[in-house]
Amino acid sequence: MLEVKNIYKSYSKVGKSKKNKLDVLQGIEFFIEEGECVGLIGESGSGKSTLSRLILGLEKPDKGIINIQGKSINKWIKENRGKISVVFQDYTSSANPRFKVKEVISESLIAMGKTEQINKGVEELLKKVGLSNSLMDKYPHELSGGQLQRVCIARAISTKPKFMVLDEAISSLDVSIQAQILNLLKELKRDLDMTYLFIAHDLQAVANLCDKVLFLYKGKIVEEIEKENLINVKNEYAKKLLDSVITFSI
Numbered sequence: 064m065l066e067v068k069n070i071y072k073s074y075s076k077v078g079k080s081k082k083n084k085l086d087v088l089q090g091i092e093f094f095i096e097e098g099e100c101v102g103l104i105g106e107s108g109s110g111k112s113t114l115s116r117l118i119l120g121l122e123k124p125d126k127g128i129i130n131i132q133g134k135s136i137n138k139w140i141k142e143n144r145g146k147i148s149v150v151f152q153d154y155t156s157s158a159n160p161r162f163k164v165k166e167v168i169s170e171s172l173i174a175m176g177k178t179e180q181i182n183k184g185v186e187e188l189l190k191k192v193g194l195s196n197s198l199m200d201k202y203p204h205e206l207s208g209g210q211l212q213r214v215c216i217a218r219a220i221s222t223k224p225k226f227m228v229l230d231e232a233i234s235s236l237d238v239s240i241q242a243q244i245l246n247l248l249k250e251l252k253r254d255l256d257m258t259y260l261f262i263a264h265d266l267q268a269v270a271n272l273c274d275k276v277l278f279l280y281k282g283k284i285v286e287e288i289e290k291e292n293l294i295n296v297k298n299e300y301a302k303k304l305l306d307s308v309i310t311f312s313i
């Protein structure tokens with residue numbers, strides 16, 4: 064489904080000459096099969112969000128190829144409207160403050176001209192993310208952070224996407240809500256054969272949902288491993304991360 068090949072990305076350091084660049088991504092390569100969920104974990108600043116922006120076509124890499132189903136990302140997005148969606152961590156800027164919840168959720172459907180039965184669709188989507196119908200006519204500022212993030216997740220799944228990028232999408236939610244959303248994502252994966260790139264710094268959430276885990280460290284993928292083999296990671300950084308989670312959960 065998704066092919067990421069030899070991706071490089073750097074940013075100029077503010078106020079410095081062009082030569083003084085911050086190399087954020089350095090030769091990233093991986094593949095996500097259709098229906099697969101791949102977790103990407105790495106510490107803060109390792110380049111996770113940069114990579115997600117490149118995959119969504121929001122920014123261009125300096126070098127390398129990103130293809131979906133064999134087509135360049137921008138071409139694929141144009142030809143498959145609504146079939147890729149994203150949920151970012153920063154839900155506060157993800158929803159238009161002047162829109163009611165029902166308008167936020169149906170935004171993508173309306174943009175695609177799918178206006179039939181919007182209300183019923185919104186009701187079903189609210190139920191799926193564990194929210195009450197009574198929130199339909201509320202504005203984003205009237206919701207809690209967790210509720211608003213679930214509204215953003217409802218919007219992201221409204222178009223029944225083939226591929227979803229979740230960039231720290233559940234990190235800010237309560238643990239019980241996280242579990243509910245993880246179950247919903249698993250259900251969607253099973254029912255709609257959805258493909259995910261699940262970006263997080265929480266190894267436990269990644270291990271719960273994903274088939275495969277990529278460890279990103281200082282702009283490089285230092286280990287790629289099937290979930291079942293997580294205990295056998297070889298890279299020192301990945302081992303440390305794993306050890307800290309195991310120690311913490313005892």
Ligand SMILES: Nc1ncnc2c1ncn2[C@@H]1O[C@H](COP(=O)(O)OP(=O)(O)OP(=O)(O)O)[C@@H](O)[C@H]1O
Nearest residue numbers: 074075085087105106107108109110111112113114
């Ligand atoms: N548009 C930009 N211009 C300049 N530097 C940037 C830009 N975007 C990201 N960076 C820098 O690139 C590095 C990687 O940032 P990125 O947001 O991709 O990391 P991350 O792994 O997602 O971190 P976090 O987990 O904290 O969100 C950081 O040092 C960041 O300051």
